[in-house]
Amino acid sequence: MNFSNFIDLLRIALHAMVPLALTAVGEIVGETAGLFNIGLEGILLLSAFAGALGAEIGGPFVGLLLGMAVGAVVSLLFAIINTYWQGTQMVTGIGINLFAMGFVAFGLIQLGVPGHHVVTNSGHLLKIRTPMGMYSPMILVAVILPFVIHWFLKRTRAGLMLKAAGEMPEAADVAGININRIRLLAAVFGGILAGLAGAYMSVGWLYMVTKGFAAGRGFIALACVVFSGLNPLLALLAAFVFGFFQALAEWVKTLPNKIIPYEFVSMLPYIVTLLVVSGAIGRVRFPKFLGEPYKRE
Amino acid sequence: MTAQEAQQQSRLLRGIHRTVTGLHPALESLIAAVAGLLVGALLMVIWGFNPWEAYSALIQGAYGGSYEWANTLSWATPLILTALTFSICLRAGMFNIGAEGQMYMGALAAVCIAYFTLPPGLHHLVGLLFAAAAGAIWSLVPAALKLMRGVSEVISTIMFNWIAKWLGLYLALNILVDSMRAEKTVSIPITARLPVLVKGTSLSAGIFVSVAFALVIYFLLWHTATGYELRAAGLNPTAARYGGIRNKRTMFLSFILGGVAAGLAGATIVMGLPPTYAAFGGFPQLLNMGFNGMAVAMVGRNHPIGIIVAAIFFGGLSSGGGWMQILAGVPLEMINVVMGAIVLTMSIPELIRVFPAAKNGIQKALRSMLRKPRSAAGEGSA
Numbered sequence: 001m002n003f004s005n006f007i008d009l010l011r012i013a014l015h016a017m018v019p020l021a022l023t024a025v026g027e028i029v030g031e032t033a034g035l036f037n038i039g040l041e042g043i044l045l046l047s048a049f050a051g052a053l054g055a056e057i058g059g060p061f062v063g064l065l066l067g068m069a070v071g072a073v074v075s076l077l078f079a080i081i082n083t084y085w086q087g088t089q090m091v092t093g094i095g096i097n098l099f100a101m102g103f104v105a106f107g108l109i110q111l112g113v114p115g116h117h118v119v120t121n122s123g124h125l126l127k128i129r130t131p132m133g134m135y136s137p138m139i140l141v142a143v144i145l146p147f148v149i150h151w152f153l154k155r156t157r158a159g160l161m162l163k164a165a166g167e168m169p170e171a172a173d174v175a176g177i178n179i180n181r182i183r184l185l186a187a188v189f190g191g192i193l194a195g196l197a198g199a200y201m202s203v204g205w206l207y208m209v210t211k212g213f214a215a216g217r218g219f220i221a222l223a224c225v226v227f228s229g230l231n232p233l234l235a236l237l238a239a240f241v242f243g244f245f246q247a248l249a250e251w252v253k254t255l256p257n258k259i260i261p262y263e264f265v266s267m268l269p270y271i272v273t274l275l276v277v278s279g280a281i282g283r284v285r286f287p288k289f290l291g292e293p294y295k296r297e
Numbered sequence: 298m299t300a301q302e303a304q305q306q307s308r309l310l311r312g313i314h315r316t317v318t319g320l321h322p323a324l325e326s327l328i329a330a331v332a333g334l335l336v337g338a339l340l341m342v343i344w345g346f347n348p349w350e351a352y353s354a355l356i357q358g359a360y361g362g363s364y365e366w367a368n369t370l371s372w373a374t375p376l377i378l379t380a381l382t383f384s385i386c387l388r389a390g391m392f393n394i395g396a397e398g399q400m401y402m403g404a405l406a407a408v409c410i411a412y413f414t415l416p417p418g419l420h421h422l423v424g425l426l427f428a429a430a431a432g433a434i435w436s437l438v439p440a441a442l443k444l445m446r447g448v449s450e451v452i453s454t455i456m457f458n459w460i461a462k463w464l465g466l467y468l469a470l471n472i473l474v475d476s477m478r479a480e481k482t483v484s485i486p487i488t489a490r491l492p493v494l495v496k497g498t499s500l501s502a503g504i505f506v507s508v509a510f511a512l513v514i515y516f517l518l519w520h521t522a523t524g525y526e527l528r529a530a531g532l533n534p535t536a537a538r539y540g541g542i543r544n545k546r547t548m549f550l551s552f553i554l555g556g557v558a559a560g561l562a563g564a565t566i567v568m569g570l571p572p573t574y575a576a577f578g579g580f581p582q583l584l585n586m587g588f589n590g591m592a593v594a595m596v597g598r599n600h601p602i603g604i605i606v607a608a609i610f611f612g613g614l615s616s617g618g619g620w621m622q623i624l625a626g627v628p629l630e631m632i633n634v635v636m637g638a639i640v641l642t643m644s645i646p647e648l649i650r651v652f653p654a655a656k657n658g659i660q661k662a663l664r665s666m667l668r669k670p671r672s673a674a675g676e677g678s679a
Contacts, residue, residue, distance in 0.1 A: 042637075085646070089644075091595055092640075097637070098633055106634060223455070267464060274457075
């Protein structure tokens, strides 16, 4: 592998990192407050679709905003069911994923070409030219945001309240914190970030939408969250690692002599995540009341 | 396990308990199904389709005659099994969402029987056993991680689904590949193909496998001591432990049974799907059967008999969707929208309590709105 190849690989990895990092950081906020959203995959897909439509109507920023709005609405529904209505978070998430899969495929057919839709040039969020190739400005957002969220969770009063809602809702309730409301806000914030991630994929990165567009990124983002143990900075690292392996797998595929099957390269990050979670490397701990609706006794 | 951990676990399981035994299980499933169909209808209206026409075409295509019923049942065959995977584990108190990966492994193991020859009946049996074993083995590691290291089964089964996807892709197109056609695996030989029951459809004898397995699970869960222990451990692990039930054993058992069911689901597809009787790269015929199984399990209220009914409903949606597309012009994808909306509705516990609660809330709001001016008037007169 020569140097320019390596730069290419890093560039692709950085672009692939963005949706994973944004989604993972949003999910960290939600999980800190005690909500486990397995429906991220569906939110990514829906917001990528909405983002593409918005970008074609009003330019790239309208696209990103529309994606965020869709993410917010879907996760608001998720949050209402799982806070005030005491729902089952896994099942809601599965429902969101199924719904999104059908809805986006249906919507793509209504747009004309079944299966995929290419975003017109006027809707592209342009990449910035540097001596090392073209980079999306969203990479900067994805790198800075985890630091901000880390500071927010560790150093602010609101961050502490979030943690209390996930770790010890009863005590937090006694202290006057509205558990359901804070969980709802956390989930909506996470949904907005997932929506931004989805819109970035269609508006700022690949400039298209297909029906299998999310391609498991929602689940990979969950893996990043698990890998990080709810630390946004580690989640950023995990997102980069997953992005790098995605890029590497694509690169290995193009090699003339098969040193290692690309399927094995694709598989590797999941195995590493399993090792991390099982405590073979480090030890991660999650909020006590993660996935649990809060009910006053 | 410390007292606090035990308390925490029992709290978690109370949540699961609510999803397993609702207030009026069948009624809630019905409400969810209606709600899902209404959401679908709403979207159709928005996009200018006629939902009445679409749904009557769907029902016609799903349950209109013996040919249609056969196709519906062929869709239901793997769904019954993957739904059982989810619900056996939920009965034992765990969310096992690894049916998808276990099913891929089962399908590939079933393909392996193409490499040796056996007399017909035995060949079928060996294929099913291979698939069951592969599914069980694939669920072994998540089970072990859960029991030995306390790793959430949700996370580990998600990871294993992905590992199965990539490993399966590699095995299907590199090891088990058909030397004539690079996009598919070798075909299952005639001696091991599940016979087609209705000519011209894809309904195979696999339906007997899945219904029989559902009945076995029903018998096991409700008529044996082991099943009683499994359900008791799911409902209240602390009480079960004081009652002398070995929770870890029941958890392990539920994982293995789930893996067997998912493996068999893979086998019924590759051994029973004409014309190729093979797995393809990317698993188009298997794709999402594991995830849709979870929807079936929810609507079937995690009861084997309920699951058979729910699988016929979901199978009908899938097979009738084609007719809906042809006759009413509504794209097939609408079916997933309906399924998703149904599952979303199912996630609201004690659904029929939501309506009275909403009614109460509205009444309360109205009353407080009405009361305010009245109390103000009262103060004025005093």
